[in-house]
Amino acid sequence: MFSRASRVVCSRSFSTVAPLRVPLVIKNNRILASVILSRAPQITRDSTSFEKAYFDYKEKIERQNATTFPTEFYFKKGSLAERRWKEEEAARRDAMSNSQTSLTEAAAKTQAQLEQNDTAAASMNKVEKASRLTEADIKKDVKSLDRALQRTLYLVVHKPEDTQHPWQFPQGQIDSAEYLHEAAERQLEDDCGKDMDVWFVGRQPVSFYKKAASKGSEEPGSKTFFMKARVYAGQIQPNKQVSDFAWVTKEELPNYLSSDYYNAIKDSLSEL
């Protein structure tokens, strides 16, 4: 029924227009979305001295109550593995009467000695384990994600333009067409680049920080909503606004963030 000409006119009127990015301001408060990006602990935490002493105590009690071990079932007679086992057992027997060493320590010591003396035995079934204390720990490299493996590391960025909070979590203005989690994802990409495997924990904010409007009522106040996110791979590629960044633990955060900013978010952080 419609002529070809009118159809062409209709299609041209539906041409795409870039969405207008209007920053969201509600009751003289800018709404900001921020991201608390954290790297989870990679290794188990160190045992406290009490825990270690208790584990050693339980180990020795268990050995006293245990049945005899059928070595002839598990080890071939006269084999190298049997010899190593017998030496370990002798060390453990000595450690039972010695309150200073634990059974595992005694066994580990004999293994280390064996490896020193006999390199052939050492190469057999050797498992290479990485150290729990990394280079980044020793050098105290705050940009490294291999530091403080027992703790959670949080990303803070340095934006010298913001005089009140130069060190802050990556944050930015929400647009009037966006949701909170969309704005947070966009802001993180803008500030820190896309080369990170990031996962946002749901769509709810975890913290809230309010900055009142200044007395002169020229500068609007701001309400910042913090989203929680995890990083599993990659490193940040800071953009031009970000002059510096650091991955810090919960204890080091007050050294970077201003006190009221830190007090607003500290309850949402985990203990480790």
Next chain:
Amino acid sequence: MLSIVRHSCQKQQNLLRQVVAVRHNSTGGARPDNNVQNGDTRVELIRRVLFESPAREPTIKLEGKALEEHETIERAWKLHKMRQREQRQQTLERQFRSIHLAMSELEKASDRLFKGAIVKSRHITYPKQAKIPTETPSPQGWDYSYKHSTE
């Protein structure tokens, strides 16, 4: 490689059959066996480990001062675990209160954003890359070379 595995499997199966057979034939009648020497000792060993409980000393019974010491240690450990549990509970409560406060403020600030936040998306899944902490870290360390895949 596969033939060796199959061969050793066969050997183990034969051995197990002999063990069970010896158990069932308690009369121990004439069993034609090629390798009586080797087979019997291995069979005897397996039988002993599987069916006979080894001699063990009676469990230690503590008395008096030693008992008191042991019980004090156990109580200290239970106290330690209780404190850990309570600390974990406190952290969770603080985190919940923080979320509750943030959501209340969001509701006050903007209805649209609040409704957008409480939506439970069925497409959000837990990431497979989330590893639990291990005793020692990966020898390769952190993967710095991750690149965003453009789909």
